Amino acid sequence: xxxxxxxxxxxxxxxxxxxxxxxxxxxxxxxxxxxxxxxxxxxxxxxxxxxxxxxxxxxxxxxxxxxxxxxxxxxxxxxxxxxxxxxxxxxxxxxxxxxxxxxxxxxxxxxxxxxxxxxxxxxxxxxxxxxxxxxxxxxxxxxxxxxxxxxxxxxxxxxxxxxxxxxxxxxxxxxxxxxxxxxxxxxxxxxxxxxxxxxxxxxxxxxxxxxxxxxxxxxxxxxxxxxxxxxxxxxxxxxxxxxxxxxxxxxxxxxxxxxxxxxxxxxxxxxxxxxxxxxxxxxxxxxxxxxxxxxxxxxxxxxxxxxxxxxxxxxxxxxxxxxxxxxxxxxxxxxxxxxxxxxxxxxxxxxxxxxxxxxxxxxxxxxxxxxxxxxxxxxxxxxxxxxxxxxxxxxxxxxxxxxxxxxxxxxxxxxxxxxxxxxxxxxxxxxxxxxxxxxxxxxxxxxxxxxxxxxxxxxxxxxxxxxxxxxxxxxxxxxxxxxxxxxxxxxxxxxxxxxxxxxxxxxxxxxxxxxxxxxxxxxxxxxxxxxxxxxxxxxxxxxxxxxxxxxxxxxxxxxxxxxxxxxxxxxxxxxxxxxxxxxxxxxxxxxxxxxxxxxxxxxxxxxxxxxxxxxxxxxxxxxxxxxxxxxxxxxxxx
Numbered sequence: 001x002x003x004x005x006x007x008x009x010x011x012x013x014x015x016x017x018x019x020x021x022x023x024x025x026x027x028x029x030x031x032x033x034x035x036x037x038x039x040x041x042x043x044x045x046x047x048x049x050x051x052x053x054x055x056x057x058x059x060x061x062x063x064x065x066x067x068x069x070x071x072x073x074x075x076x077x078x079x080x081x082x083x084x085x086x087x088x089x090x091x092x093x094x095x096x097x098x099x100x101x102x103x104x105x106x107x108x109x110x111x112x113x114x115x116x117x118x119x120x121x122x123x124x125x126x127x128x129x130x131x132x133x134x135x136x137x138x139x140x141x142x143x144x145x146x147x148x149x150x151x152x153x154x155x156x157x158x159x160x161x162x163x164x165x166x167x168x169x170x171x172x173x174x175x176x177x178x179x180x181x182x183x184x185x186x187x188x189x190x191x192x193x194x195x196x197x198x199x200x201x202x203x204x205x206x207x208x209x210x211x212x213x214x215x216x217x218x219x220x221x222x223x224x225x226x227x228x229x230x231x232x233x234x235x236x237x238x239x240x241x242x243x244x245x246x247x248x249x250x251x252x253x254x255x256x257x258x259x260x261x262x263x264x265x266x267x268x269x270x271x272x273x274x275x276x277x278x279x280x281x282x283x284x285x286x287x288x289x290x291x292x293x294x295x296x297x298x299x300x301x302x303x304x305x306x307x308x309x310x311x312x313x314x315x316x317x318x319x320x321x322x323x324x325x326x327x328x329x330x331x332x333x334x335x336x337x338x339x340x341x342x343x344x345x346x347x348x349x350x351x352x353x354x355x356x357x358x359x360x361x362x363x364x365x366x367x368x369x370x371x372x373x374x375x376x377x378x379x380x381x382x383x384x385x386x387x388x389x390x391x392x393x394x395x396x397x398x399x400x401x402x403x404x405x406x407x408x409x410x411x412x413x414x415x416x417x418x419x420x421x422x423x424x425x426x427x428x429x430x431x432x433x434x435x436x437x438x439x440x441x442x443x444x445x446x447x448x449x450x451x452x453x454x455x456x457x458x459x460x461x462x463x464x465x466x467x468x469x470x471x472x473x474x475x476x477x478x479x480x481x482x483x484x485x486x487x488x489x490x491x492x493x494x495x496x497x498x499x500x501x502x503x504x505x506x507x508x509x510x511x512x513x514x515x516x517x518x519x520x521x522x523x524x525x526x527x528x529x530x531x532x533x534x535x536x537x538x539x540x541x542x543x544x545x546x547x548x549x550x551x552x553x554x555x556x557x558x559x560x561x562x563x564x565x566x567x568x569x570x571x572x573x574x575x576x577x578x579x580x581x582x583x584x585x586x587x588x589x590x591x592x593x594x595x596x597x598x599x600x601x602x603x604x605x606x607x608x609x610x611x612x613x614x615x616x617x618x619x620x621x622x623x624x625x626x627x628x629x630x631x632x633x634x635x636x637x638x
Contacts, residue, residue, distance in 0.1 A: 076144030160186030285433035289447030449473030501531030
């Protein structure tokens with residue numbers, strides 16, 4: 001098997017607001033600025049942007065803003081993650097909700113036990129009894145319930161998504177999106193996945209994607225994600241000690257929303273920054289590069305997130321009476337607008353401009369015709385149609401291009417189809433914020449190179465077409481900063497994708513010394529050593545990866561195979577036992593267990609273990625039966 005194939009298998013696993021141009025300056029503005037950190041270099045009016053200002057939590061805000069806090073608790077952002085026990089009484093677990101359900105040869109079931117929620121899966125025998133079972137305690141619920149819920153469980157600071165999700169539109173339990181047989185025992189959830197679902201996390205300083213207790217600093221998206229740290233404000237009650245997005249310049253105002261609602265094709269944290277470093281009031285492009293499909297203003301293409309769609313809108317690009325449309329022009333982030341309120345709430349927002357008194361025209365359709373289409377004379381039914389399904393993740397459910405429809409023969413409503421998944425192989429890509437750098441962005445090559453690698457990992461791009469370009473871009477980026485750890489790690493990955501394991505190993509050996517707790521680096525080093533034929537070193541790298549995170553099945557499999565090849569059977573057997581605890585359905589692990597019994601002359605145990613494989617009914621059972629027959633006929637092994 002080529003290094004490329006091995007690598008891919010492993011890696012798979014506010015209204016219109018006028019800005020106060022003459023707002024008071026911070027009294028600390030005369031202090032020397034640290035230009036390497038945008039939070040320290042900031043010299044604007046708000047005094048809570050400095051990194052030394054601490055977060056205080058939503059409860060401190062609710063004391064003075066009780067009405068807003070109560071309203072926000074009903075907003076989807078205010079319910080983005082909750083403990084499972086707080087939702088357990090509100091969910092249904094009956095057969096009419098597709099519980100249990102069967103797929104991929106297994107039965108899945110959501111089981112309530114008091115205040116605990118268990119997600120169980122099993123392979124059943126012909127009589128309907130479980131042959132092998134796995135139970136995962138769902139401790140946190142991700143999602144507001146508008147589209148549905150997903151569920152997380154924890155293992156020693158690592159978070160995993162369960163294979164069962166609740167789909168709100170269909171009112172049923174089913175397999176989580178993107179899940180297949182290799183990850184049915186749980187999919188690792190990292191910091192970048194949690195960024196837009198939780199308020200803040202306590203990430204391990206040396207081990208990426210591992211979290212320290214308490215794991216979360218506030219579960220749902222909190223007040224300070226949009227207003228910045230509140231320490232100074234609760235002490236002074238001064239309005240300039242807390243960011244009010246409505247007072248910000250349009251680009252800075254919209255950046256507060258874009259930190260989550262501008263997903264793009266890939267997001268890359270800029271050099272020297274951490275994901276949660278961003279502070280409202282600062283340009284988001286100082287912290288993130290967002291790789292998107294490069295478009296021109298004349299192109300009438302459907303983007304897949306609200307922000308890209310809005311930037312295509314003439315309403316957004318053209319100011320009216322000196323006021324600029326933004327996210328909070330139409331959306332009050334403290335108030336949830338339900339389906340029954342949509343028409344009456346959003347129509348007045350449109351009439352802020354389209355009222356006949358301004359240069360922006362009113363609707364050209366006669367009122368009588370409009371009411372035939374929409375009795376409530378809804379603007380958004382025609383100009384912002386909704387897609388027919390809410391079950392596809394991370395995409396806009398409403399067309400935010402605010403399109404001008406000719407004829408207005410029918411509302412968009414639920415008849416509008418969602419945007420198709422694009423083929424990105426030949427699409428030009430660029431940083432969404434490239435125009436924010438008048439003198440040119442010195443990190444252009446870095447952002448695009450790392451973005452290409454991320455898109456390859458997400459199976460959005462073919463490595464054969466794009467890995468070489470990614471490598472060239474990363475080499476250019478290292479000319480700017482030869483110490484950039486993320487770029488150096490990306491270079492290792494690019495070498496592996498290009499099937500150049502010796503060069504990958506040379507780079508990786510230096511990096512693992514510098515970052516001895518970074519599991520991802522050790523995995524790359526192990527692939528590189530394996531591809532170079534240096535199995536002893538590969539085994540050591542896999543061993544270290546497993547030490548850092550012992551809960552990933554694919555790592556255990558790689559280590560076990562190399563231990564067996566090195567005849568280190570005692571350690572291999574322990575590895576096999578751990579593998580089967582994590583994934584008791586793993587056929588390769590089960591067959592390895594059979595072989596261990598045979599090596600010890602324990603034929604009765606081997607027979608029982610192979611009987612279990614028969615009951616699991618793998619598709620290649622005939623070949624495995626032949627293997628077992630041959631083993632039994634051979635001479636007993638010591």
